[in-house]
Amino acid sequence: MRPPTVVDEDVRQTLRTAAVVLLEHLPELTDELVARTRAGDEVYCACVPYDEHWKSTLEGVRLGLTAILQPPSERRDLVFTANMARRRAEQGLPLDSLLRMYRLAGQVVWSALVDHMERERPERLSVLVRAAGHVWHAIDRQSMVACDTYNRREQEILGRSRERVNALLDALLDGTADAGVVRAAEAALDLPEHGTYAVVTVRRGGRQDDALLPESLDGMRLLWRMRTGHEVAVAALGGAGLDDLCRELSYVISGVAGVSPVVTGLAELAAAHELALLAMRTCVDGGPEIARLDGRVPAALMLTRPDLAFHLLDSALGPLLALDSADRDTLLTTLETWLACDGSAARAAARLFCHRNTIVNRVRRIEQLTGRSLARPRDLVDLALALDAARLLPNRNA
Known part of the structure; x- marks a missing residue:
């Protein structure tokens, strides 16, 4: 060998x-x-x-x-x-x-x-x-x-592609996209320049699973971006509407989200983003709650003009807010519940686990303290808006 x-x-x-x-x-x-x-x-x-x-x-x-x-x-x-x-x-x-x-x-x-x-x-x-x-x-x-x-x-x-996609999304959402950027976004994101869209904002930690960012919901496509304190998605609705979007979001959102009105083009996403953020700000609790701006316009108005909101709060609810905290909170809760029940004392009493006459007496006391009648439409509007202000501007509730 x-x-x-x-x-x-x-x-x-x-x-x-x-x-x-x-x-x-x-x-x-x-x-x-x-x-x-x-x-x-x-x-x-x-x-x-x-x-x-x-x-x-x-x-x-x-x-x-x-x-x-x-x-x-x-x-x-x-x-x-x-x-x-x-x-x-x-x-x-x-x-x-x-x-x-x-x-x-x-x-x-x-x-x-x-x-x-x-x-x-x-x-x-x-x-x-x-x-x-x-x-x-x-x-x-x-x-x-x-x-x-x-x-x-x-x-x-892939990293550069993601960076480009993120940069284009940021430009669309922040309002810095000119016509050229919009055309580039249309190609890179595979989204029509003229289509139906909504923007969704979700407070951080407001998902059922913090590892889950759904890219589609019942045929609607979602493109997500992370922001400080919240996440934002561009929802390409296709043939769906806001009812469909909110229904599908309810399955994955456990906290607070804001939903903009429908817009009809990529160039309108910046405005939609601002409106979604505004809708989300109308939620003061931890949720679960999906706030559509089209259902929160009065509250949104209070947030956009806090100076006028404070003025309305003082003029409409000032005497009530001056009460001790326990009495004040009881009356505010009663007013909020009474309004939510469309003025039904019986339904409000059932929600608050008290007698109908208790609700009637509290409502009378609210009218006496504020000098406004809940039977008068203009006074009712003032009190409802002031109540939103009291809820959204907690520094003036003390």
């Missing part, structure tokens, strides 16, 4: 001899590998132009065969492999397609080596069999380098 070093040298010499011959048939090997790759993979055909595929394959096979003639420290084929993998990631070729190509390359090269030895040096076939491990090890090295480089480049591309 010959020493291992003699066997290894015999194998290497056999491979070198065959590699020199195969280098003379590069175009034929390239044709075969390109044809086999493209015949079984429509995605490869769509992502990589034929001329580019052929040229890169020619160079890859050349460097792969040349590597057999070089010391292991001079694997220039690996540099080429990394560059090509980076290019394929940029072209959007799936990694599976890229790795399949390397498996086919191993088959094509190995078959060519075997064919050559059968024709020219059949007595050396046994040596070539021992060389199989060297050939497939070289292919494996290329595949590993390709896989690692592809994954790193894909992450870079």
Whole structure:
């Protein structure tokens, strides 16, 4: 038995001899590998132009065969492999397609080596069999380098894509998008410039599962952005309406959310964002509550003009607010419940677990303290708005 070093040298010499011959048939090997790759993979055909595929394959096979003639420290084929993998990631070729190509390359090269030895040096076939491990090890090295480089480049591309999407969303939501940005957002976000949208804002921690940001709700698409203290989503409604959106949100929102009115274009999202935030501000408790601005306009008006809200609060409820805290809170709760029950003393009494006459007496006392009659429409409006102010401006409740 010959020493291992003699066997290894015999194998290497056999491979070198065959590699020199195969280098003379590069175009034929390239044709075969390109044809086999493209015949079984429509995605490869769509992502990589034929001329580019052929040229890169020619160079890859050349460097792969040349590597057999070089010391292991001079694997220039690996540099080429990394560059090509980076290019394929940029072209959007799936990694599976890229790795399949390397498996086919191993088959094509190995078959060519075997064919050559059968024709020219059949007595050396046994040596070539021992060389199989060297050939497939070289292919494996290329595949590993390709896989690692592809994954790193894909992450870079995805990161930049997410950054671009986030920047475009921010521009739309913050009102800094000009016509050019709107057109760019239409393409990058795959959203029609003129479509039906709403903006949703959710206080941080206001979801059933803090890891869940649904990207769709019953056919409505949602694009989310994180903000300080809250999350915001652009909801592409399609054929749905606010009722549909709020119903689906109720399944995932456990805290407080604000919903804007419907707008009809990307350029209107900044205004919708402001209105969604305003709707969310009308909620003073921890929820669950989904506030639609179209149902909170009076409260929203109080928030937009706090100076007038304070004035109304003092003029309409001033004497009531001057009571001790327990008495004041009882009357405010009674008024709020009475209004929520459409002026029904019986329904208000049921909600507050007291007798109907108790509600009637408290309502009379509220009218006496405020000098307003709940039977008079204008006075009723004043008291309802003042009550919103009292709820939304807690610093004046003390």
